[in-house]
Amino acid sequence: MTDTDTVRPALAGDCHAIILAGGSGTRLWPLSRNLLPKQLLVLDGTTTLLQQTVSRVLEMFPPDHVWVVTNEEHVFEVRKQVSVLDARLETQVLAEPLGRNTLPAIMLGLDRVVEVNPKALAAVFPSDHLIRNGEAWAADLVRASELAADKRFVTFGVKPDKPETGYGYIALGEDLGGNAFAVRGFVEKPDLRTAEGFVREGSHLWNSGMFLFSAKLFLSQVARFEPVLWDWWMRRDETPLVRGYRDIPDISVDYGVVEKIDNITAVRAGFDWDDLGSWEAMYRLGEKDASGNVVKGDVLAMGCSGCLLISEGGKLAVSGLSNMIMVQTRDATLACPMDRVQTVRDVVAALKAEGSSLVESHPTVYRPWGNYTVLEEGPHYKIKRIQVNPGARLSSQMHHHRSEHWVVVDGTAEVEVNNVPVILVENQSVDIPKASQHRLANPGKVPLDIIEIQSGPYLEEDDIVRFDDVYGRVQK
Missing domain, CATH: 3.90.550.10 (Spore Coat Polysaccharide Biosynthesis Protein SpsA; Chain A)
Structure with missing residues (x-):
């Protein structure tokens, strides 16, 4: 039993x-x-x-x-x-x-x-x-x-x-x-x-x-x-x-x-x-190799002992480390001696004080309709990969400070721009001018993948005015 x-x-x-x-x-x-x-x-x-x-x-x-x-x-x-x-x-x-x-x-x-x-x-x-x-x-x-x-x-x-x-x-x-x-x-x-x-x-x-x-x-x-x-x-x-x-x-x-x-x-x-509240706890409870290392992800460890080595973004290659924590994601890496694990909170506080977005989110952010990943960004531009779940629908929205260009990579997109509907398939695209009301939906049975190119003087997520939303996110 x-x-x-x-x-x-x-x-x-x-x-x-x-x-x-x-x-x-x-x-x-x-x-x-x-x-x-x-x-x-x-x-x-x-x-x-x-x-x-x-x-x-x-x-x-x-x-x-x-x-x-x-x-x-x-x-x-x-x-x-x-x-x-x-x-x-x-x-x-x-x-x-x-x-x-x-x-x-x-x-x-x-x-x-x-x-x-x-x-x-x-x-x-x-x-x-x-x-x-x-x-x-x-x-x-x-x-x-x-x-x-x-x-x-x-x-x-x-x-x-x-x-x-x-x-x-x-x-x-x-x-x-x-x-x-x-x-x-x-x-x-x-x-x-x-x-x-x-x-x-x-x-x-x-x-x-x-x-x-x-x-x-x-x-x-x-x-x-x-x-x-x-x-x-x-x-x-x-x-x-x-x-x-x-x-x-x-x-x-x-x-x-x-x-x-x-x-x-x-x-x-x-x-x-x-309580799995620290990297030390993750090491203590993890499955260890012959050298006492806990290794997860794409890691090359040479001559290391008693280490926690995790990679969720690219190859992590380490050599000659003892009693260390190395955690790598796509956009950030933490290196810390095992006996200094309680200072990770101080690291996060310092990042927050300097206004770093690394405290808030990963490059991939999950939403009720699917997710988006920031591929690259710089002054006045940002490139995202957006995935919309089958049957899901984003809010009807508008941006004051940016225009967008969408290219369908996989699946079928149902797009509305200023109440004009259009269906797009692979390799087709559409422009979303600044201050235009628009909406994206996936009418198909497979995930919809698009590349979104944003351009404008302000590209943060709070530049969204929602008019209608099936998930109840319209400001009252």
Whole structure:
């Protein structure tokens, strides 16, 4: 019998799952970018981290009890990924207008939960964790649901196997039996000496960021400790939560609620856990060759040992390296000693400060209708390869500052320019003058590939005025 065939024990009470899928994953740059963060990438196996999380959750929760919270930039990709697993999940994806950290995201999910059942229990799961041993995870979830039904706020802790300075820790109190402990407090990312003491004494667990609680209990603590968020929540019948998002504080669930409330219980995990939050974790969990290297992609490694070597863009040739990380994409390369992996966040911050687009997106950007790849760009011009999915249709739009020239490479294009329709096939082209209303669609059954040449003084993506859009992206 496979793991997915195992009959799972039932959770206590009416329990819903809230999956948080809105993070940016800056520590895995340059693979993880703002427009395609780590939870949407295939980093371990053949499915994305989000899909692995949803598959695991569906073994314990019915689809109509699963809510996925992401943001507007990722909502179409998230819906696509989860609907592959169960078509009913497409309507269970909620979009934040902008990131406001984990506490508002959880409250957005709870809005739907309490609409179904005000007395429900809610389990919160990050979408970017790697968990093995599904039976132990299910058993721990059942134990946590029993404690939550007994009016306890439950967090999941992982027994540390090394002094990790990048994780938060849970200080354990009284042993309550059944792998459950009272919580004495929390320690956020200790220094190495303190972390070594935690591991040696066995007095602390890693904070996994997973929780299970009564929705009513949780909201009462928000009312107690976060009055601004509580006021926002209480006005949701008059003004939907998403409309007030820009005015609420950016605050984590740990800082806003968890670290302040009483009667917290930790369930010590019986499952293997890792948050895949750094390149060091990718190396540690990867399959190693005879020299201790983890190698992925088109890599030539000569005389290297203990390295993580990844290429997703051209040949990566390395020689004589030890304990190094080398990650190459089509437009960026990261080189970092293994013991300096935590500084990748600083690299991303520096790139963001200089206005680099490398933080935002890969050369290939995914949209609900397909994708585009920037092939080349310079002053006053940009060349893209655009792929439109069969039956998909872009918005009817106009640009103030650029003209475009489209050449069909493969497939059939349905084009409208100023309400004049035309059908184009391979090697045919069309000009889109500046300030003209235009639209592109693929009426065929195979992907449509075109080359787009943009010219003008301003070529950024925000020079788009949408008139009509099947994906609801027209500004109100």
